Amino acid sequence: MLSVFIIGNGRMAQHLAKALAETDVQIEGVYARDVVKGKLFAEQIMAPFYSKIEEVPPHCDVYFLAVSDQAIPTLSALLNVQGLVVHCAGMVSINAIHKQVHRGVFWPIQSFSKHTSVSFKEIPICIEANSEENVRILEAIADRISKSVHILEEKQRQKLHVAAVVVNNFSNHLFVLAENFLQENELSFNLMKPLIKETAAKIEYLSPRLAQTGPANRNDLNTLLLHQDLLSEHSNLLEVYTCLSESIIKNKSV
């Protein structure tokens, strides 16, 4: 039976542990800096909690460093273990785990929120490891929680991370800007929700290129000017509006 250990108690740690808890993988324990929150999390997944990183059991198959990018080098260096140590970050090199003989990366392409459950089955997981055998171990674990497992080298993973920022962080920021603008005008953001859901649902059967509509896409300069006028007192949104409209127009002419 494969055994794993979770380091961290953030959103990545929690979602990953919950997905693993539903498989035959054994979660041997949890370590977290925050003892109160860490204990609570360990209880939830019915695993022992370790408050000292030096006491983490040394013989698990895989140690998941589900911590911030910055914490990966330091924490991984403190681990006194024999198993495979992996981080869960999109942009961090496998070599940030420099002190470990067996090292790897296990990055699910998803943005996890608190208080929500995500079905891991659909989430692509990108894996990388410093040996063929370690890749197989990660693959065995990833296959248990996801239908979409990809062995990728660092550069490709980083490119996926950029794209993920573009489709997730930036889209969400557009929602924030729209919400602010509507609230300032006493209009409800709820009116946008069916449209947002349809925009995302559409990509399942239609390439975004074919789904593109709107004034910039049809070069409707009249509407663009009217919109910019309506945004004249919202300089932040106006800048984004202009930048993205120009990008749509440029993109069409390519």
Added chain:
Amino acid sequence: MLSVFIIGNGRMAQHLAKALAETDVQIEGVYARDVVKGKLFAEQIMAPFYSKIEEVPPHCDVYFLAVSDQAIPTLSALLNVQGLVVHCAGMVSINAIHKQVHRGVFWPIQSFSKHTSVSFKEIPICIEANSEENVRILEAIADRISKSVHILEEKQRQKLHVAAVVVNNFSNHLFVLAENFLQENELSFNLMKPLIKETAAKIEYLSPRLAQTGPANRNDLNTLLLHQDLLSEHSNLLEVYTCLSESIIKNKSV
């Protein structure tokens, strides 16, 4: 029984007619400039087709001008009818229908695609008309196809239209840019689909402000630089990346 007439055979006309056809509203006919496509559409909703706008029957309760913004003034002026003439555009003034005694606006907040069916029930419909009685007629029709009907004056509707462009057209453009970037790097856009779906699903229970994550949001300048480096040969995406990252950073400091 309420009777309506559809002018146009585009995506708005088709989605609207299909939704109306499922109610007790009687569709008296269809007019479209394109006779071949128009006839086909009229057949689909089992309504008579009119190829001459002068011959459109004069006594329907409501005439839907589901045509391009530019075509609204001309077409509405050619209509020789007594009923209420409405357009379905977010940005166009009710007075674009200047020659009609009874005029209004009937704008569903949705971006309609070909070959897809949308459940109208969830789609907000914004209505406006030039008399209390005409508002009631539009309300009676809108209530039959949607749970979310809103009587709104022009300025408020136009602000919703800007917001709709931001959340729909701009998000979709981000998907286009990500798809192009991934394809150029031999990576599949499919890997982004679960993330895109989750980004949209999240707004149902979480304010976008609270859902915001990513390097710009946590002021992670190191990752921003790495990303910009990866985009150095993709000037269009790089510009958008920089513009939106700056906007996220600015927005946090407000």
